[in-house]
Amino acid sequence: MIKSLRGMNDILSEDYERFTYFIDVATKVAQRYGFHFIETPLLEETALFKRSVGESSDIVGKEMYQFTDKGENDVCLRPEGTAGVVRAFIQKKLDRAGGIYRFFYHGAMFRYERPQKGRLRQFHQFGVESFGIESVYEDASMIMMVSDILNELSIGYKLQINSLGDNNCMPQYRDNLVKFVKNCEDEICSDCKRRLETNPIRVLDCKNEKCQELYKDAPKLINNLCDNCEDDFNKLKKILDNNGINYEIDTNLVRGLDYYSKTAFEFVSDNIGSQSAIAGGGRYDRLVEFLDGKATPAVGFAMGIERLMELIKMPEKKRDGYYIGAMDEETIELVLNLVQKKRKTHKVTTDYKAKNFKNHIKNADKANAKYFCMIGSNELESGEIKVKNLEDKTEEIFKVKEF
Ligand code: HAM
Numbered sequence: 001m002i003k004s005l006r007g008m009n010d011i012l013s014e015d016y017e018r019f020t021y022f023i024d025v026a027t028k029v030a031q032r033y034g035f036h037f038i039e040t041p042l043l044e045e046t047a048l049f050k051r052s053v054g055e056s057s058d059i060v061g062k063e064m065y066q067f068t069d070k071g072e073n074d075v076c077l078r079p080e081g082t083a084g085v086v087r088a089f090i091q092k093k094l095d096r097a098g099g100i101y102r103f104f105y106h107g108a109m110f111r112y113e114r115p116q117k118g119r120l121r122q123f124h125q126f127g128v129e130s131f132g133i134e135s136v137y138e139d140a141s142m143i144m145m146v147s148d149i150l151n152e153l154s155i156g157y158k159l160q161i162n163s164l165g166d167n168n169c170m171p172q173y174r175d176n177l178v179k180f181v182k183n184c185e186d187e188i189c190s191d192c193k194r195r196l197e198t199n200p201i202r203v204l205d206c207k208n209e210k211c212q213e214l215y216k217d218a219p220k221l222i223n224n225l226c227d228n229c230e231d232d233f234n235k236l237k238k239i240l241d242n243n244g245i246n247y248e249i250d251t252n253l254v255r256g257l258d259y260y261s262k263t264a265f266e267f268v269s270d271n272i273g274s275q276s277a278i279a280g281g282g283r284y285d286r287l288v289e290f291l292d293g294k295a296t297p298a299v300g301f302a303m304g305i306e307r308l309m310e311l312i313k314m315p316e317k318k319r320d321g322y323y324i325g326a327m328d329e330e331t332i333e334l335v336l337n338l339v340q341k342k343r344k345t346h347k348v349t350t351d352y353k354a355k356n357f358k359n360h361i362k363n364a365d366k367a368n369a370k371y372f373c374m375i376g377s378n379e380l381e382s383g384e385i386k387v388k389n390l391e392d393k394t395e396e397i398f399k400v401k402e403f
Pocket of ligand 1: 306
């Protein structure tokens with residue numbers, strides 16, 4: 001038997017209900033915040049991710065589904081959504097047009113990670129990207145949007161925030177950090193040795209306990225921000241305070257992608273095991289220019305749908321629509337006519353086989369239908385059908401023509 005690939009799941013039945021319910025809720029919230037849907041391809045040039053997510057990141061370094069296509073192009077299944085949206089933004093010349101653009105998307109992402117609970121090789125994200133706003137109010141509204149989505153789904157969370165500085169303060173900080181880490185270079189893990197060469201700031205979120213112990217007294221970026229970054233970070237904290245959003249400052253939160261500057265944030269849950277990050281995002285003011293567009297401030301986030309599906313409390317399921325069944329062969333055609341007619345306005349389920357009451361009612365329950373009717377030779381003769389409300393058990397008789 002051929003099975004799905006490791007770390008790649010089917011989503012059906014109950015899972016699918018959770019999946020679509022999440023997307024419905026998140027979409028409504030995003031639209032309330034003025035975001036519009038965008039769809040970008042699953043396959044992009046590998047160079048796009050190398051230049052945006054960054055060669056030093058684990059995602060690009062170890063986890064890409066990268067291959068050469070039949071036209072000898074170096075391509076890659078998208079590991080995340082931001083890079084594609086930025087490419088589309090530039091390709092459509094929206095950077096040149098100026099103004100504010102807000103997009104949301106959802107879809108499959110691919111990372112060749114070691115699969116475990118909450119960590120898949122094909123997973124789904126719901127994400128948003130906002131272009132053209134420099135103000136930290138937009139950063140705060142991103143955080144509030146995630147919070148609104150999680151609240152609507154009754155999902156508890158912890159929010160961690162940090163500032164990664166900008167071109168003014170980050171380079172100086174990076175040099176200081178490198179100086180600090182070089183003093184204990186012999187003792188750090190091999191990953192950190194590599195990070196020291198490629199993107200030193202990523203040593204801060206190394207999962208190795210020994211490294212963490214060594215970096216305990218490392219300089220903190222939060223204490224070395226330039227005035228502008230410090231002002232914005234203070235404003236962000238104030239807006240969150242004023243809006244009743246609890247947060248922790250995590251000075252080691254650097255995120256696993258290279259494009260961030262200033263605000264970085266992550267939402268985590270205690271209830272899904274070790275893969276606890278349910279959403280992450282931040283500001284990426286340099287990325288549009290870095291991908292050859294006109295410099296444009298930008299900020300966004302993405303939420304991991306499979307992780308959230310573990311946490312969603314589904315609203316009580318209500319019966320809905322009709323189930324119409326044929327009792328004998330000669331009524332199947334009439335049933336189909338009625339089904340098609342009703343489908344113009346209602347959800348209708350049926351079975352293309354003549355069956356007895358027991359089997360039809362079983363089907364109706366499975367379909368969670370609210371109204372139930374069966375058509376046999378009596379109904380065909382009398383031209384009347386009995387419709388039963390499966391919720392309150394009442395019955396009503398209709399003329400076939402008027403049904
Ligand atoms: P990210 O933190 O890499 O950010 O991913 C966002 C979310 O996707 C994570 O918090 C997690 O819930 C989910 N996720 C990531 N990897 C996996 C996996 N292997 N299996 C299941 N879920 C996973 C980004 O992707 C950025 N593009 C977010 C962003 C948008 N920043 C600015 N705009």
